[in-house]
Amino acid sequence: MIPTMTVTKGSATDGQTAVISAQNVVKTFANGSVIAVDDANFQIKPGEFISLVGPSGCGKSTLLRMVAGLLERSSGQLAVHDRPVKGPDPSVSMMFQKPTLLDWRTAIENVLLPSEIAGRVTDSDRRKAMDLLELVGLKDFAFSFPAQLSGGMQQRVALARLLQTGADILLLDEPFGALDEFTRERLNVELMRIVSEVNATTLFVTHNIGEAIYLADRVFVMTPRPGRVAGIVEVPFERPRPPSIQQSPEFNALVSQVRHTFGENV
Amino acid sequence: MNEIADLTIPAPKRSALNIIARHLAIFLALISAWEISCRLEWLDPLFFPYPSSILEGFWRLYITQGNIWSHLGLTMFAVIVGFTAGSVLGVGLAICVGMSDRLRRYLKPYVIVLEATPRIAIGPVIIAAFGFGWTSKTAIVMLVCFFAPFVNTLNGMISVDRDKVEMFRSMGASRIQTFSKLLLPSALPEISAGLRLAMASALGGALVAEFIASNAGLGVLITQYTGTLNMASAFVCVLTLSALGYFIFRGMEAVDRFIIFWADRDRIEAVGRKRLAAWHSRLGDRP
Numbered sequence: 067m068i069p070t071m072t073v074t075k076g077s078a079t080d081g082q083t084a085v086i087s088a089q090n091v092v093k094t095f096a097n098g099s100v101i102a103v104d105d106a107n108f109q110i111k112p113g114e115f116i117s118l119v120g121p122s123g124c125g126k127s128t129l130l131r132m133v134a135g136l137l138e139r140s141s142g143q144l145a146v147h148d149r150p151v152k153g154p155d156p157s158v159s160m161m162f163q164k165p166t167l168l169d170w171r172t173a174i175e176n177v178l179l180p181s182e183i184a185g186r187v188t189d190s191d192r193r194k195a196m197d198l199l200e201l202v203g204l205k206d207f208a209f210s211f212p213a214q215l216s217g218g219m220q221q222r223v224a225l226a227r228l229l230q231t232g233a234d235i236l237l238l239d240e241p242f243g244a245l246d247e248f249t250r251e252r253l254n255v256e257l258m259r260i261v262s263e264v265n266a267t268t269l270f271v272t273h274n275i276g277e278a279i280y281l282a283d284r285v286f287v288m289t290p291r292p293g294r295v296a297g298i299v300e301v302p303f304e305r306p307r308p309p310s311i312q313q314s315p316e317f318n319a320l321v322s323q324v325r326h327t328f329g330e331n332v
Numbered sequence: 333m334n335e336i337a338d339l340t341i342p343a344p345k346r347s348a349l350n351i352i353a354r355h356l357a358i359f360l361a362l363i364s365a366w367e368i369s370c371r372l373e374w375l376d377p378l379f380f381p382y383p384s385s386i387l388e389g390f391w392r393l394y395i396t397q398g399n400i401w402s403h404l405g406l407t408m409f410a411v412i413v414g415f416t417a418g419s420v421l422g423v424g425l426a427i428c429v430g431m432s433d434r435l436r437r438y439l440k441p442y443v444i445v446l447e448a449t450p451r452i453a454i455g456p457v458i459i460a461a462f463g464f465g466w467t468s469k470t471a472i473v474m475l476v477c478f479f480a481p482f483v484n485t486l487n488g489m490i491s492v493d494r495d496k497v498e499m500f501r502s503m504g505a506s507r508i509q510t511f512s513k514l515l516l517p518s519a520l521p522e523i524s525a526g527l528r529l530a531m532a533s534a535l536g537g538a539l540v541a542e543f544i545a546s547n548a549g550l551g552v553l554i555t556q557y558t559g560t561l562n563m564a565s566a567f568v569c570v571l572t573l574s575a576l577g578y579f580i581f582r583g584m585e586a587v588d589r590f591i592i593f594w595a596d597r598d599r600i601e602a603v604g605r606k607r608l609a610a611w612h613s614r615l616g617d618r619p
Contacts, residue, residue, distance in 0.1 A: 134502050160502045162495045170517050170594045172607055179513070183505045189615060209608040211600045231503065 083148070084109035085235060085267045086133060091142035093128050098140075101292035102128040106142070108286065108295065112234075115261060115268045115305065117278035117285045119324065125293020126271045130237050133269060134160045146235060156184075159233035163240045165220035167212040173223045174199060174208040180231040191230075198226040201260060218242075218249040225257070229264060236261065236268045243272070251309065254281060258306045279320050280312055287327040297327035381564035386571070389564040400553065404572065407538050407549040410466060414473025415534040419481040419527055421474070426485035430519075431511060436490070447483060451476045451533075452540055459545045469541040469549070476537035477530040484526025488519025521595065524588045531584055535577055 087110070093103040103125040110116055118126040131137040132144060135154040144151045146158055159180075167176045174195055181191040199205050202222040212220055221241060228236060241257075242250040258281055261268050272278050278285050285299040299320060303311060311317055363383045369375045370382045381389075393400040429435045455472050462468035492515055500510045542551025550569050557566035593599040 131498075136498055136502055154502045154504050156504060158502070160499070162499065164493070164495050166493065166496045166499045168496075168514070168517065172604055174611070175607070180503050182513070183500070183503045183509055192611075192615060209604040209611070211594055211604060213594060213597070213600060214604075 083112075085112050085114075085147060086110040086269070087143075087145050087148075088133075089143040091129070091132065091144050092140045093125070093132060093137065094140045103132070103139075104292035104294040106295055108298070110267060110269070112267055113265055114284065115258075115270065115282045117282035118269065118271045118288055119273065119275055119278035119285055120288030120293075120328075121273060121290055123293070124288040124290040126288050127239055128293065129288075130160070130239055130269060130271050133235075134158055134237050136160070156231070157233050158235045158237060159228050159231040160237040161224055161228045161239065161241045163243045165212070165217070165224045167220055167223055167227075169212050172209045172211055173204060173215065173226075176212070176223055177226045177230050179227060195226070195230055198229050199223070201229070201263070202226045202256065216249075218245050218253060221245065221253065222256075225260070229260070229266075234266050236266045238268065238270045240271055240273070250277075255306075255309055257281065262306050275321055275324050276312060279317065279324065280307065280309075285320075285324060287324055289328065296330070299323050299327065378561060379563055381567055385564040386567045389568040390571075393565060393568050400550075400569070400572065403548055403550050403553045403569075406466065407535075407542065407551065408576075410469040410473050410538045410541070410549065411534045414470045414538065415477045415531060417470070418474035418477030418534075419530050422478040422481035422526070422530070423485045423523060426482045426489070427511075427516075430486050430489035430515065431507065436486075443483070443486075447479055451479070451537070455540060455544060459541075464545050464547060469538060469546055472541040473534050473537045476533045480529035480533070481523065481526040484522040484529075485519055488522030489515045491522075492518045521592050524584075524592060528581070528584045528588065531580055532577070535573065535580070539573070 086108075088106045088108050091103060091106040092101070094101050106129060118129065120126050128137065132139050133146065133151065135151050135158065139151075146155055149155070167173075168179070171179070174192075177195040177198060178187055178191060181187045181195070196205065196208060199208050202225050204219060204222050204226070207215060207219060212223070215223065225241070228238075238257075242253045245253065254277060270278070270281055279299070279301055282301055283305070285301060286295050287297045287299060288294065289296040301320060302316075366375070366380075367383050370377045370380060429439055451472075454475060458471050458475065459468045462471055496514055496518075497510070500514050505513070538549065539551040539554075542549040543555060546552050550573060554566050554569045557563070557569065589596060589599070593603050
């Protein structure tokens with residue numbers, strides 16, 4: 067539907083309104099003795115795909131949860147659509163590493179959950195849910211229960227549910243991290259197609275460098291103790307991209323650039 | 333050893349009739365062995381009545397005298413009322429506690445202590461308070477039936493996947509929505525297990541209450557019959573309780589399978605087909 071995602075690059079503060087903006091965001095735990103996120107500053111533009119990559123303990127999930135409004139920040143400014151984040155926002159939707167499907171609901175009923183929570187479910191909600199299941203390739207499994215679906219299929223249902231919320235900001239916390247390599251690669255390709263189609267702004271957390279670069283317009287490289295954004299790597303390829311791009315020399319150069327950012331800070 | 337046993341080829345499936353015949357044969361053999369042991373006086377018929385006289389006792393207690401019915405009814409009354417009250421209270425209170433962090437924190441020590449207390453020990457106290465008769469009996473059953481549903485419901489609610497709770501929160505779900513759409517259904521398998529445990533102890537609780545202080549009920553009947561060495565009749569009461577326990581347990585299992593359908597592969601297929609049909613008739617298009 068949206069044919070090309072001509073990604074605007076350049077510095078984060080080039081005048082365009084940011085969908086998500088963070089200014090000196092800090093999160094500490096245990097009365098300030100553990101700094102999970104230290105002084106995060108960034109601006110994310112509409113339709114951008116951002117990967118947060120780093121080892122465990124670098125605060126990437128903490129940062130994501132703060133954007134989702136699930137976790138309060140200790141200090142700093144964090145805004146979504148120019149509104150300071152005070153709690154969960156209807157324009158933001160989150161997906162977890164586990165499918166978090168409800169076992170007693172069929173796939174389609176799981177997809178309909180956000181509509182149910184928002185109010186009465188209309189027939190157009192139902193049609194939308196079915197269209198989304200088709201988008202993730204599970205139309206034939208709409209009336210299967212999670213127990214009847216594979217791990218990859220369950221995550222597809224979770225993805226459809228994420229889109230059913232109508233949120234334009236998608237937060238994905240290692241969504242395919244628990245899946246096998248083959249399923250994961252295939253789902254990454256589909257994810258790229260789907261977010262382009264729905265034109266969402268996406269924050270994608272991963273510890274896989276290749277995956278982070280392949281999917282993103284910009285990669286936020288995060289380092290632990292204290293967790294901070296150590297560098298931002300721009301990915302100059304247009305989305306959606308063919309998987310073969312991962313074998314190109316330019317791609318490998320980006321991988322070394324990300325590794326280099328780690329090297330400087332570890 | 334077990335591994336070897338597990339590797340053996342499973343026995344070929346037999347017809348239902350064949351299986352029934354086998355069970356019947358074994359049952360008759362056991363009963364005959366008992367009868368013969370009594371006749372040869374290997375077993376003292378004073379304490380172990382002839383199976384034939386037990387059978388005769390069934391006829392007498394249920395048909396000719398018919399005196400067991402009122403006792404059976406009274407015991408069942410205490411079991412049903414006590415179980416219902418106790419488990420409703422247990423599940424209800426657990427839901428209140430589960431929804432409130434503060435209640436949970438402050439009530440936990442009491443629950444642990446009460447759980448460790450043998451329920452029957454409170455029996456005489458209850459009898460002192462409520463006197464002989466059905467009220468104290470029902471109260472004891474209620475007490476016995478309170479804890480398993482309470483503890484299981486609470487456990488079920490607080491062990492819900494944290495990510496799922498966060499997901500509900502990120503969707504902006506209200507407390508009631510989170511409870512009805514996530515916490516309660518997630519806890520249902522545990523609640524059901526708690527109810528089954530409670531039901532199993534309900535019958536025992538009623539009997540103990542009748543043993544220590546009551547004037548009617550199967551427990552009283554058993555005490556009376558054994559006191560007069562009418563063992564055949566006492567055995568009729570005991571076997572009646574076995575049957576009762578068995579059917580109650582099977583009934584609860586059936587209810588469990590019906591409610592928690594998603595644990596059963598065959599059932600989810602049927603339920604899925606039903607919901608697909610409902611979808612068709614609502615939207616009138618093929619999904």
